[in-house]
Amino acid sequence: MERVIGFIGAGNMGGALLGGLAREGLQNTVLVFDVSEQALANAVSLGAEGASSAAEVAMKADIIVLAVKPQFYPDVLPQVQGNLRKTAMVISLAPGYDIAALKKVLGQEQRIVRAMPNTPALLGEGMTSVAFSEDSYEVEEKEAVLQIFRKAGKAVEIREALMDAAMAAASCSPAFAYLFIEALGDAATAMGVPRALSYEMAAQSLLGAAKMVLETGKHPGELKDMVCSPGGTTIQGVIALEKAGFRAAVMEAAKATLDRAQEMKQS
Ligand SMILES: NC(=O)C1=CN([C@@H]2O[C@H](COP(=O)(O)OP(=O)(O)OC[C@H]3O[C@@H](n4cnc5c(N)ncnc54)[C@H](OP(=O)(O)O)[C@@H]3O)[C@@H](O)[C@H]2O)C=CC1
Numbered sequence: 001m002e003r004v005i006g007f008i009g010a011g012n013m014g015g016a017l018l019g020g021l022a023r024e025g026l027q028n029t030v031l032v033f034d035v036s037e038q039a040l041a042n043a044v045s046l047g048a049e050g051a052s053s054a055a056e057v058a059m060k061a062d063i064i065v066l067a068v069k070p071q072f073y074p075d076v077l078p079q080v081q082g083n084l085r086k087t088a089m090v091i092s093l094a095p096g097y098d099i100a101a102l103k104k105v106l107g108q109e110q111r112i113v114r115a116m117p118n119t120p121a122l123l124g125e126g127m128t129s130v131a132f133s134e135d136s137y138e139v140e141e142k143e144a145v146l147q148i149f150r151k152a153g154k155a156v157e158i159r160e161a162l163m164d165a166a167m168a169a170a171s172c173s174p175a176f177a178y179l180f181i182e183a184l185g186d187a188a189t190a191m192g193v194p195r196a197l198s199y200e201m202a203a204q205s206l207l208g209a210a211k212m213v214l215e216t217g218k219h220p221g222e223l224k225d226m227v228c229s230p231g232g233t234t235i236q237g238v239i240a241l242e243k244a245g246f247r248a249a250v251m252e253a254a255k256a257t258l259d260r261a262q263e264m265k266q267s
């Protein structure tokens with residue numbers, strides 16, 4: 001069965017998911033509404049159809065992706081509520097609104113899915129965690145939801161209680177990685193490497209290191225040890241990072257995002 005996928009919001013995250021979906025050509029009808037003309041035009045250039053309102057997307061789509069910031073949910077949810085098909089599945093990407101809070105507004109019978117993707121979805125390298133409401137879903141319906149995110153990278157099903165942790169680990173973390181790349185790029189530039197090459201070196205080494213973790217199955221500590229020659233250079237850098245509290249800083253950063261998501265929680 002061909003399902004219509006609707007996006008309400010096609011900015012940084014919705015646009016990245018659309019870009020991921022469109023990499024091999026859109027397989028479904030994709031309907032998009034965005035108040036930003038630029039975001040809408042970008043979605044249309046990827047093969048999506050423009051809608052004139054959030055209500056139109058709610059009425060016509062089988063799967064609706066809410067991809068506006070949670071601050072706009074009080075505007076958008078009432079436009080969606082009352083226009084949804086009973087069988088529609090609504091996917092929310094936002095922290096702060098759990099399934100129970102969304103059901104309060106959209107209706108207890110409405111099937112709600114929470115998904116926490118990340119912007120590398122644009123390149124098919126995303127990581128998305130998905131939690132389904134405790135309603136009844138055909139296997140094939142869950143697959144249709146997971147497929148949206150699998151086309152944009154990896155997708156795993158998790159318990160909703162882990163959603164904020166998944167956000168910290170996979171959705172906020174690209175920003176931390178960019179800080180690391182930027183800092184390493186600055187350092188290499190200071191050492192005389194041309195700026196663009198500095199970023200290329202930093203980014204490619206991070207990409208390669210990430211692939212080593214994923215593809216060798218080795219523990220990150222073992223891979224780190226393989227780089228550190230006894231009495232060599234790398235171990236001095238590791239010591240400097242430890243002195244600066246690098247690992248504690250990363251853990252604090254992840255915890256800060258989790259704390260913020262919990263502060264944003266709607267009752
Ligand atoms: N960015 C990320 O890395 C991630 C984001 N998320 C979640 O994804 C969701 C979207 O975030 P993100 O893409 O970053 O946000 P953006 O602001 O980049 O994109 C949202 C888009 O929706 C538009 N918009 C605002 N109000 C409305 C409305 N009433 N109806 C239709 N469109 C509207 C915005 O237009 P305008 O710009 O004019 O306001 C914008 O184009 C959020 O819930 C966020 O928490 C989840 C994981 C990662």
Ligand SMILES: O=C(O)[C@@H]1CCC=N1
Nearest residue numbers: 094095167171172173
């Ligand atoms: O910063 C945010 O709130 C969103 C959610 C996860 C990544 N970006």
